[in-house]
Each structure stands twice: as C-alpha cells, then as structure tokens.
Amino acid sequence: MSAALTGLFHYHFMQNAFIAGTIVAILAGVVGYFMVLRSLSFAGHSLANVGFAGATGASLLGVPPLLGLFVSAVLAAFGIYWLGLGARYGRRSDVATGAIFSASLALGFLFVHFSTAQANNIYNVLFGNVLGISDTSVLITAITALPALALVLLSARPLLFASVDPAVAEARGVPVGMLALGFLLVLALVVAVAVQVVGVLLIFALLVTPAATARRLSTRPMIELLISVILALIFTWAGLAAGYFTPLPVSFFITTFAFVFYTLVRLANLLARPAQLSS
C-alpha cells in the first residue's frame, strides 16, 4: 500500500495534478455551494462551455488560452447578469443563458475550424488534461484561487442572506444586485481556472455534485459548505489515484465517485424518512 502511494507521488506530473486538483476542488466546493444555493447550475454549466470559445479563440489569435478563458468567462458572466436582469431576484433567464451557451460553442467550433491546431486541442479543452499540467499552470491556478476564495469567504454571510431571502436582504441594505454580479464573476473565474484541470465539460461536476450531496446531509449552511469542500477533495483525490493506477480517464472516476455517493445519500434519506418523499 505504501509502495503504491510513493509511486503515486513519485512523478512530477502527478504532484502537479494533485496540487492543482486540490486547489480546484476547494474552490469548486466553496463556490459550488453558493451556485447550488442560488440555483445557478445552468449558468455554471454555460460558463464552462463559454470557456471553450475563449480558449480556442485565444489559440487562434496566438494568445495564451488561459487569457481567452478569463476574458470570455467574464464577458459571459456580464451577459448572463444583464440579460437576466429583466427577471426578478432569484429567477434568471434560462433562455439567455442557453443562448450564450450555444453561441459560444458555435464560435468555439468556428475558431477551431480556422486554426491549424486540430482535434487534440478540442479534446484537451473540453475534457481537461489534469495529468499534463505544467508548473506555470499550477502557479496560475494558485494565484487566482486565493483571492477568489478570500472574496467568497469574506462575503459569505451577506451572500448567504442575499441568496436565501433577497427581498428582505435588500430591505436590510445588503447590496443584492452587486453580490449577484460579483458572484457570477467569481464563478466565471473559478470555471476558467478549473478548465485547465478537469476541462470544460467536467468542472461542472465538481461544482454541482459535492454541493448537492452536502445539502442532503445537513441543513446548517456552514456545515454544508464544509461538507461540500471535503467531498470535492475526496472525490478529486480518489479520482486522481484511480486515474493513475488504471488507463481510464481521471474525470470519469471523479464524476462517478461523486454521483455514486450522491445516490447513496439520497437512498439513505429515502429509507430513513419514508414519510418525507420529496417527489
């Protein structure tokens, strides 16, 4: 067992994978909790896919893909916020989110069509390349993660208030609109950074599933937040290890562990409280 563990951490690419994976998991656990609370799952999924256009567009322009990721994610966050402004507090415009999502995928494909870097690039952006992360990427991930994390944790209480009861929060002077936009921007940045690690299609899994599971395990917000982070870490580490020891992709393991656990928790809830079926 210890021999296996030393093997796991022996290679530099695995060390990078674990460092970057840990940072992303913590970020995803925290931000994902609020994303689920604010019913922004679709927005999270869309922001991840917007990253596809950003990364491919940047490649086309000869600019570092990460820059394209950031720029496109921020633009999309603004777009979602403004297009969703017509709707009231908690409601957001699914259609606007969907429209931006589709357009950015189409643009992304257009950019790939124009560039000479071929299909491999698409796959890396879409599915991530956690076992091929460079030192620079790890550094960038860490540098972006710290302020984002600090920002969310510092505004955790007003954000929680604004998410759960926006009308009352606004009456109490909480800047609900600013928090909404701010949170979307943080979500966008987290997604952009995490795309390098788990790819466009799968950052969503880390954002959603641990948080969704946490909500079923506790009703107290700070506990839920903690559980969300811990679960994200466990799934990521287990996924990385499984990916190392088998030829199957890391992302598959992370998502499967997460989903299986989520299902088990739901089943346990159902069995423990048969009188309170939710559906």
Next chain:
Amino acid sequence: MTALDISFPRLTWNLWLDVVHMFQYDFMRNAFLAGTALSVVAGLVGYFVIVRRQAFAGEALSDVAFTGAMGGAVLGINPLAGMIVLTIAGALAMGSFAQRVSERDLAIGTVLAWVLGLGVLFLTLFTAHVSGSSGFSGVTVLFGSILSISAHQAAVIVAVAGGIALALLLVARPLLFASVDPDVAAARGVPVRLLGLFFMVLLAVTVAEAVQAVGALLVFALLLLPAAIAQRLTTRPYAALGVAVVLAITSTWFGLTIGFYSGLPSSVCITLLAFVGYVGVIGSMAIRRRLADVWSHDNPNSQLPASGMHQETRQ
C-alpha cells in the same frame, strides 16, 4: 468540413442560379431535406421547452445524446440506437424528478455531470480501441455532419420528424394547458404528469435525431433560439408555434447555403444565424421600450405603456 472534390463553388449573385447550382449536389439535397424536417420539429418542440421552462433539461439531453452515441459505438451497436435509448432513459429520469424548478435543475445537474463523465470514458475507450474508419468520431457527434447524411438517413429523419410533429400537435392543447397552469389543468382532469413524461420522450427523440445533423453541442440552439424569438414576438400559442417553425427553417436554409458557399461548418452557420436573430429581436424590443419610456415621459397623458417595473418581461 466536406470532401468536395472540386474547387470552391462561386457565388454568382444570381440567386436562382446559385440555388439551382447548390441543389445539383445530392448531399446538399439530402441536407436540406433532413434539415427542414428537423427544423419543423425543433421549432415545435422548442416552443414547449421554453413554455415549460425546461431549457436546462433540453441542454442536458443533448449531452446525454453524446454519451449515448459514444457508448453505442464502444459497445459495437449503432450509435443512433445508443443515443435514442440513453436520451429516452435520461428524459424519463428527468421527467420524474421533483417538480419545483430549483430542485429539478439540481437533479438534472447531478445526473448530467455523471453522464458527461461517462461520455469521457466512452470517448477514451472509443479512440483507443475502436478504429474510426467510418468517419464517425467524437467530433462528428459533437458538431454534426449534416453534409454527410445519406438519402436513406434523410428519409428516416423525415419520417421520424413527421411522427414527432404529429404526436406533438395532437397533444398540443392539453400540453399547453398543463404547462402553463398545471394545478388547474390537473383539477380539470388533464393527465399532467403523464403529458410531462410524454413530452420529455418526444424531446429526447428530437434531440437524438437532430444530433446527426447539427451535433450534440448545437442541437440545443436550434431547439431554443427560434422558439425564444417566437415567444418574444407573440403571446398567442399557435402563432408562436408557427413563427418558431418558420424561424428554425429560415436559419437552417440560410445556414446551409452560407455553409455551402463559404466552406464554414453548417452547424456553426445555422447556430450563429439563429443567435444573431435572437439578439437582434431582443435588442430592438429593448430599444422600442426605451423609446416608449422617453415618449411617455414627454407625454404623460399618452396611452403608451412605460417599460420597467410595471411590465413583466418575458424570457
């Protein structure tokens, strides 16, 4: 993306000649046939997707379709069959989740997240173990290959699309009732849950069919955008259905034509056209509302409605 063995077709700006020239190629004829059939069905189904606020479910199903296609390929069965089976299974699962929107979206999200993970697995297995000699690959599933649809495939697509459209039109009235006011509809004896599940199955089959043409990542655009524009332009359901279909067909026809003459991927042209239309309509409506605002401030006694807080903005 096509294997045209001639040099680029040139646009002569004599529109009739250009169209005739385009239709000389049988792959274009097939593409138009399949595309038109799919647009009709996408417009109809898409309208209900919007009214029922199931945009996320629709998008999730297109991702499920990707996983189904790759899974089918890996298991050695027809990818289309894999797609249809998995999307219907996914649709039934989604249709039975809790009815409250936020709960439903969360459940869709968690299932979607795992299905995407499965998709990655199948894609990895496919590229590693199955030879891609048939022109089928992850890319064609994701982004479509409408220009490589055979005459036989086109015929099947038309038949299936016709079936879906007919089924939808038959249940249109009760479905609309159930979508807009489920409680009252249930009280009146409308089988709301059953209709909901039935609609999800229709959506699943539509998505699976359309993926062949525009691909898993872009079928959602064809489903959503024309119907979204239609819903903004009119509140009358049957009018909106008609407008959605017309807009979908228009996007497809123009998209295919532009794709033919520019060499750009057709699915991209179709999607971007639809998106430009959507933004254009929203933008012009916003401008009109601003002008009405200004007008009503200058003329306080006028009949024009002011915008802003008093008007419920539709999606």
